[in-house]
Amino acid sequence: MGAIASSALAVAIAGGTALVEKVDETAKDVEKGRTERIEAYGEVSKNISVVETKLNQLITQLSQLELRLERSMNHDLDLRDKKIESVEREVAELQKRVNEMVYRRPTR
DSSP states (O other): OHHHHHHHHHHHHHHHHHHHHHHHHHHHHHHHHHHHHHHHHHHHHHHHHHHHHHHHHHHHHHHHHHHHHHHHHHHHHHHHHHHHHHHHHHHHHHHHHHHHHHHOOOOO
């Protein structure tokens, strides 16, 4: 009976030791997973920061482009207005000359 008890005790000790090792292994895996998640979170945060920076740069570039386009359009509109005024003056001058020719009576 002593041998059976001794064997049972040895099995229990071995089982307990295996259980402790498994718990330690699981704890290490959990810590490793936690560390990996923290690293992954840091990497994601860094990537988000990079994307945010690039988006801000694009917004700035778009704002600058918008200002340049607005200035260019204003310049083009000013040129168009000046050309229209010039053509209107020429038309008025031509109308005046035509009227003078039509209504001028030849002197004999």
